[in-house]
Amino acid sequence: MTSQRMIEFVHVRREYRRADGAHVTAVDDVSLIVPEGEFVCLIGPSGCGKSTLLQLLAGLDAPTSGSIVLKAKEIEGPGPERGMVFQRDSVFPWMRVIDNVEYGLKCRGVRAPERRRIARDYLARVGLTHVEGAWPRELSGGMLKRVAIAAVFANGGEVLLLDEPFGALDYVTRRQLHDVLLALWDTPGATRRTVLFVTHDVDEALTLADRIVVMHSGRIADDIPIAAMRPRNDDTLATPEIIAIKHKLLAHLGLQTKGAHA
Ligand SMILES: Nc1ncnc2c1ncn2[C@@H]1O[C@H](COP(=O)(O)OP(=O)(O)O)[C@@H](O)[C@H]1O
Ligand SMILES: [Mg+2]
Structure with missing residues (x-):
């Protein structure tokens, strides 16, 4: 296990000027260090700046002030060491499955x-060998996500930026994809990729994360290590420690949990 720093946000701020002239501070003085191989989930209410933070790290957008450092080098644009998966449109519809995975x-x-x-x-590791020659339109939503995940891992990026990648999937498919993703991330003998995974699903964050960073109004409101052993299941996520964290996260999202003992 190495604890070399992979990503560092240094007083990052991103302001937008909306069409109506109003100023929006999407990211407000965020400082955050992510060590190599860590799986970080970013959670927070809609509009709190999660996607903006990811776009900045992807190099698709630039901070108004502050800097983002990747492996000791300031980010100036996109690069192949960072792979992204979004909620929608993460595969090219005009390429067969295998060509999508090979593209990067x-x-x-x-x-x-x-x-x-x-x-x-x-493709074998995400269970899609049998459809390598298929077109994306022939696949289900869950299969398309498997293609996108296979592609982003195959491309070899050390940093994976996933913005609510499973947000549009049904519960069962989402849970299957958690297993697929974690199996790739935690392959014995391989270096773990550094992952920033945006979600608004508390259970998803608890299942996946080494650490959950909570955002609120563009700022980091909380930063919680999740020490539960892996692989996690419904039992390992039902310990008093994890349930206490769950209540805390729900409260951050504005959901008051009645009857919480924690
Ligand atoms: N390109 C943009 N122009 C203007 N405002 C933006 C732009 N992108 C994001 N915002 C605003 O910044 C805030 C944070 O947005 P976003 O990062 O998408 O939040 P989240 O992903 O947490 O829902 C919101 O108020 C949003 O309206
Ligand atoms: Mg978003």
């Missing part, structure tokens, strides 16, 4: 036989 490798100049081998390996 192709962009990086990896030769055809090698990238096919890597893509097939990741």
